[in-house]
Amino acid sequence: MSTSAPSQTRRVQGEERTLRQALGRLSPYLQGMRWRWVAGLIAAMLAGLVALAIPQVIQVLVNSVLRPGGSQTDVWSAVVVIAALGIAEGVLIFLRRVFILPPAAGVENSARVALYRRLQRLPVAFHDSWPSGQLLSRSVADLGLLRRWIAFGSVMFVVSLVTIAVGLALLFSSSWVLGLIYLAGAIPIMWRSFYFRNDFRAASRLSQDQAGDLATTVEESVHGIRVLKAFGRGREALEGFRGQADTLRGTEVHKATVLSKFIALIVALPEAVLGVALAVGLYLTATGEITVGALAAFFATAAVLAGPVESVGQLMGMTLSAKTAIDRHIDVLDSPVDIASPGEATFGGDERAQPAAHASAQEHRGGGALAFRGAQFRYPDAPADSTPLLQEITLELVPGETMALVGLTGSGKSTLVQLVPRLYDVTAGAVLVDGTDVREFDLTELRRRVSIAFEDATLFSDTIRNNVLLGAPEQILADPALADALLELALDTAQAQFAHEMPEGVDTEIGEEGLSLSGGQRQRIALARSIAAQPQILVLDDPLSALDVRTEEKVTARLREVLSGTTTLIVAHRPSTVALADRVAVLQQGRIVDVGTHTELLRRSADYRFIISSFEEDRSIESVMDSGVITGMLPVVSPDHQGPDDGHAPGQGASPDAGGDEDGADFTETERRAVEARADVVADNPAEAVTDADTPGTDARTGEAR
Numbered sequence: 001m002s003t004s005a006p007s008q009t010r011r012v013q014g015e016e017r018t019l020r021q022a023l024g025r026l027s028p029y030l031q032g033m034r035w036r037w038v039a040g041l042i043a044a045m046l047a048g049l050v051a052l053a054i055p056q057v058i059q060v061l062v063n064s065v066l067r068p069g070g071s072q073t074d075v076w077s078a079v080v081v082i083a084a085l086g087i088a089e090g091v092l093i094f095l096r097r098v099f100i101l102p103p104a105a106g107v108e109n110s111a112r113v114a115l116y117r118r119l120q121r122l123p124v125a126f127h128d129s130w131p132s133g134q135l136l137s138r139s140v141a142d143l144g145l146l147r148r149w150i151a152f153g154s155v156m157f158v159v160s161l162v163t164i165a166v167g168l169a170l171l172f173s174s175s176w177v178l179g180l181i182y183l184a185g186a187i188p189i190m191w192r193s194f195y196f197r198n199d200f201r202a203a204s205r206l207s208q209d210q211a212g213d214l215a216t217t218v219e220e221s222v223h224g225i226r227v228l229k230a231f232g233r234g235r236e237a238l239e240g241f242r243g244q245a246d247t248l249r250g251t252e253v254h255k256a257t258v259l260s261k262f263i264a265l266i267v268a269l270p271e272a273v274l275g276v277a278l279a280v281g282l283y284l285t286a287t288g289e290i291t292v293g294a295l296a297a298f299f300a301t302a303a304v305l306a307g308p309v310e311s312v313g314q315l316m317g318m319t320l321s322a323k324t325a326i327d328r329h330i331d332v333l334d335s336p337v338d339i340a341s342p343g344e345a346t347f348g349g350d351e352r353a354q355p356a357a358h359a360s361a362q363e364h365r366g367g368g369a370l371a372f373r374g375a376q377f378r379y380p381d382a383p384a385d386s387t388p389l390l391q392e393i394t395l396e397l398v399p400g401e402t403m404a405l406v407g408l409t410g411s412g413k414s415t416l417v418q419l420v421p422r423l424y425d426v427t428a429g430a431v432l433v434d435g436t437d438v439r440e441f442d443l444t445e446l447r448r449r450v451s452i453a454f455e456d457a458t459l460f461s462d463t464i465r466n467n468v469l470l471g472a473p474e475q476i477l478a479d480p481a482l483a484d485a486l487l488e489l490a491l492d493t494a495q496a497q498f499a500h501e502m503p504e505g506v507d508t509e510i511g512e513e514g515l516s517l518s519g520g521q522r523q524r525i526a527l528a529r530s531i532a533a534q535p536q537i538l539v540l541d542d543p544l545s546a547l548d549v550r551t552e553e554k555v556t557a558r559l560r561e562v563l564s565g566t567t568t569l570i571v572a573h574r575p576s577t578v579a580l581a582d583r584v585a586v587l588q589q590g591r592i593v594d595v596g597t598h599t600e601l602l603r604r605s606a607d608y609r610f611i612i613s614s615f616e617e618d619r620s621i622e623s624v625m626d627s628g629v630i631t632g633m634l635p636v637v638s639p640d641h642q643g644p645d646d647g648h649a650p651g652q653g654a655s656p657d658a659g660g661d662e663d664g665a666d667f668t669e670t671e672r673r674a675v676e677a678r679a680d681v682v683a684d685n686p687a688e689a690v691t692d693a694d695t696p697g698t699d700a701r702t703g704e705a706r
């Protein structure tokens with residue numbers, strides 16, 4: 001996360017829309033409630049017209065009732081009429097609120113649900129590139145603004161404009177001279193409105209985007225509070241935040257200045273014009289060109305118009321902000337869903353499009369064979385002419401086989417395994433499940449067959465039970481006894497029985513993101529979740545990294561026992577894990593350079609030995625030897641080790657079989673430095689190497705406080 005410079009504000013996506021086009025996109029959310037909005041608008045209009053009728057009654061009162069010889073009864077009649085109009089105005093305002101609030105809240109709710117639904121459908125690549133704060137501000141602040149605009153701003157804007165138009169007509173009917181004077185003040189206002197609209201819209205978009213960036217920063221710093229504290233970077237984080245907050249404040253002040261200047265104009269001009277109108281009006285009355293009643297009605301009408309005239313600027317600002325909110329909402333809705341089921345809409349907002357999955361992929365439930373055929377992948381944000389991260393990946397896993405995937409850091413292992421459940425799509429070649437391209441499957445069906453557990457175990461603020469059974473088959477969830485049995489099996493396999501010792505057992509709430517658990521506990525719950533999904537193919541992206549060696553071995557052994565029929569592709573960072581796999585694939589710089597059993601690879605591949613020697617588990621040489629899995633075979637890394645391309649394959653002397661194919665080694669400088677750094681740690685401080693990674697409060701891989 002950035003702790004200093006404010007992040008780049010995400011700018012307008014998509015095309016510019018008119019207010020009408022933007023409102024058209026809101027139309028489906030008003031389904032069934034449109035009449036209420038119209039009824040509210042009518043009530044508000046009537047209230048405005050009633051307010052304008054009162055000066056007309058005053059005119060009649062002054063001209064006829066208050067004339068010499070006017071009757072007292074007429075006075076009382078006029079009073080009753082004015083009181084009745086006042087009450088009617090109050091009732092109409094009440095009705096406006098009663099009618100309008102449900103559609104406003106309804107639109108906010110529907111828009112929020114549509115946005116969330118879209119976020120669920122959008123591919124991981126979208127989430128990689130969109131800051132979470134932007135999405136948060138679009139789903140909370142923007143939609144709140146939209147509700148207020150629908151409930152109040154939109155109606156009052158229309159009502160104000162109508163009131164001003166009708167009011168002007170009445171002013172002209174009182175006296176065309178006075179009407180012209182009043183109108184003369186309106187012309188500069190209309191002229192300024194045009195510029196105001198553009199300035200305010202730009203400022204409004206900028207401030208809403210910057211508010212999204214600020215939300216991202218808050219979200220990141222709350223999420224990463226432990227790291228900030230552990231590294232004492234609170235002050236820098238605060239400074240970075242302050243910089244962003246100041247930028248936003250600057251934009252808000254600019255926005256308020258633009259608005260204030262406009263409001264000042266639309267308030268001051270009519271008031272000044274009224275002064276002129278008073279002088280001219282008195283002259284016209286004195287010369288008998290207009291009646292006293294007409295003059296009184298003119299000023300009473302001008303007083304009624306003062307409110308709409310003053311608020312029209314605010315309401316226009318609110319309307320423009322609402323339009324920006326709608327634009328920002330549509331930006332997300334219109335982002336293409338380029339990973340979808342066959343036949344499913346990938347563009348636009350057709351959220352109800354039904355997937356038309358490939359028939360054979362739906363019906364045929366094979367045994368869980370997994371294959372990569374010439375798979376190639378490049379991240380969407382990588383330069384188009386860059387070398388693909390993964391190239392010519394060809395691998396075959398037979399049903400029930402366990403294959404470990406090893407490679408140095410950054411070689412593309414996590415990326416490769418994410419191609420299986422289509423978190424990303426290959427850019428060339430194919431990934432096949434039971435002989436069918438994964439792109440041919442209905443996504444739900446594919447993800448039912450393939451379950452994945454990540455190193456970064458994300459849990460939800462819910463009970464352990466619900467976290468584990470998140471992806472369990474529905475027919476099992478429907479039967480509480482079966483669900484309990486599945487829960488037990490999953491927890492037992494993942495060595496997560498600690499769940500039963502928690503205050504409320506498996507029904508214990510684990511807090512936001514499961515942060516009340518240790519890293520190893522979180523990983524085991526996440527692993528149990530993948531097991532409980534009962535997949536045909538289990539993809540494990542180094543999900544046991546925070547476990548100590550022995551626990552990891554127990555988990556791996558239980559996995560093999562319980563999931564003997566499940567095809568498993570596991571990214572491994574420990575010799576004990578790879579040793580339990582049927583076969584191991586070696587990934588190097590985005591290519592599979594060898595596939596074989598652990599023993600075969602140790603014997604024939606210098607690349608493999610080099611990778612194995614870089615594994616963190618080397619810290620715990622004793623543990624590895626204890627495990628008995630690779631006793632006598634694990635190469636020992638020495639601090640002066642230079643990597644395979646120095647002509648000495650690592651561990652060459654450690655294994656009698658290690659003939660070595662040194663010429664196959666082709667590591668990047670980064671990879672080599674990573675290995676050398678590890679070797680230095682082992683040499684300098686072997687004791688430190690033995691860690692209980694499953695201890696709450698420490699992350700074994702990074703050493704960071706959690």
Ligand SMILES: Nc1ncnc2c1ncn2[C@@H]1O[C@H](COP(=O)(O)OP(=O)(O)OP(=O)(O)O)[C@@H](O)[C@H]1O
Pocket residue numbers: 128379381382389407408409410411412413414415416
């Ligand atoms: N979302 C992303 N967008 C762009 N590039 C990415 C993305 N995720 C990973 N990369 C890049 O892809 C490369 C491979 O990353 P990947 O996580 O697949 O490697 P890995 O072998 O799993 O590494 P490790 O063992 O450290 O987990 C890295 O250089 C990384 O910077």
